[in-house]
Amino acid sequence: MKISEATRQYLNAMNAMGRSPHTVKGAKSALKELNNFLYHLDVETIEYLNHDTLMHYREELAWRLTPKGTPLTSRSQSELLGHLRAFCRWLVDNDLLVGDPSVKIPNPKKTHPLPKAILEPREIQKILKQPDMSTATGYRDKVILDVLYSTAIRRAEVANIKLQDLDTDSGYLVIREGKGGKDRVVPLGESICQLIDTYLIGIRPDWINSHNVPYLFLNRFGQGVSPMAIWFVVNKYAKAAKLKKPVSPHTFRHSCATHMLHNGAPIRHIQEMLGMSHWRPHRCTRALRLMN
Template sequence: MSSNLNTVLAAPFGDDSDPRGFWLLLLGHVEHLQVRNYAPDTIRIRANYVRSFALWCLDRDLSQPALITKPILESYQRYLFRYRKDNDQPLSWRSQNMHLAQVNQFFRYLVKFNHLPFNPASEIELPKQPKSLPKAILSADEVERILAKPDTTTALGLRDRAILEVFYSSGIRRAELCRLRTEHIDVDRKAIFINNGKGQKDRYVPVGLRALLWIARYVESARDKLLLDHKEPTLFLTKDGKPLNPDSLTEYARKYIQSAGVEKSGACHIFRHTMATLMHENGADIRYIQAILGHERLETTQIYTQTSLRKLLEVHGQTHPAEKPDEDDTDDDSENTTESK
């Protein structure tokens, strides 16, 4: 069991000896997902959502999944809608949807293995998902300002510059970057091998020469200073010589964006959005971008056709009546020119 999953399941809840209670049934659900070879991160996320629901039930003296009815689940759905985070913001529609969807999956598992006669969540209508676009896209100039911020005279600064260059050049996800090993960088092919990416899929991603040069500088001048165990294969390391944590990576990226004076929200993922949008604006076919990003469905990638404005602005400027020179003004200009002669 992964360390992240261990964290989610570290403390038993409810009656941990009750074979019909939430705790033992959740452990069975987790084991079922592991046997089916689900990714550890997927299992952790699913277990966390079910755990949150179970704790909500236990607060209401509902100690077993068998006690849960459709009206109770509808009450939980209203609770999610009204819930406010520490910053007083509501849960996003996506988050509400995920909570309910994973509870439904848990009950489906219970029915499949005869722990329950029917699924009380089967008729719960999930919140409709808005088709939102990336909230922020960086310009090429903004990216360069951010990339210039790490202090490359230090080992950590050199590491961070290489990390930002890889994000911008390849568009890989933060978890994928944290798992990169030194042997995953294929200099001859100008590619990065993504091992066990999202959905447990391997893929090769192109990476530019500039990013490769910064990786080389980091490996030659900084990695050995961070390395404590020479058997450690991970490419990017903390000051303690350990693999980076995705959440820490988010903090680093956000720090450099803010220090560059870029007033746009985002961290690691903003480089992924930016790379895809700028490549599309410069003529890249959407299917190539899909392959680079590792999207299973083209529909997921097509949001970048909507955030790419350059071509739309060109067409707008060339065809919108208000953008065309006024003919009367043109005639007046030519008459004034003639008179001046």
């Protein structure tokens, strides 16, 4: 059977199975790409649809350019290969192929894009100056922002800090069950330790339920704040600072790592702080060039 005929039958079968028009349209477009590629290889019948041929197709996708002249993203490549695998499975299920030639076709590796924004130190300081420290909420938010920037920990890790995890006398914070379920120790500078101590002594005790809840940061109901609340804190004061860049807790994390690298911190030290054994310093290179 010709591949073009098999493709037509497959698309009809998808419609008969009640697949969404969007899914069918995607499959039709992807298989058209495949058919065009196979045509140039003089592969027209399904018996010649083998692993080597499909690997050639997978390699061609890796080098293919979009109409704008940019490479296909790994996501786009994976979507095309996903439709290919579904088509091959259908061929096997309908006894049109003995074995599935797409089984060992690998997906492209996921890319690690640069963060959308890296803040300069002056921009960070502009955000840190926004909370009104004469109010309990403003003081708490100031501590949250300073902890985010000085430690480069994730927003969920900030929300999960418990009182027992802090040692401001020795200057460290224990992150328990971070990403990947790993614990790690993060250093705290003298200024952030003093800020936390003032918060613990003069601000936090006035919060509802503060003596019964183990978390460092509490909300107005006397419960530990959520990771989303940490995002709202950052977003609120970034808007107040009138920065044009998109800012999130992750922006603080990447900015801290970039500034540490810029100031000569050892890469291994930054990796341990971030809790990322495979952190790639070259992801910050462009930001460093811009800062210089």
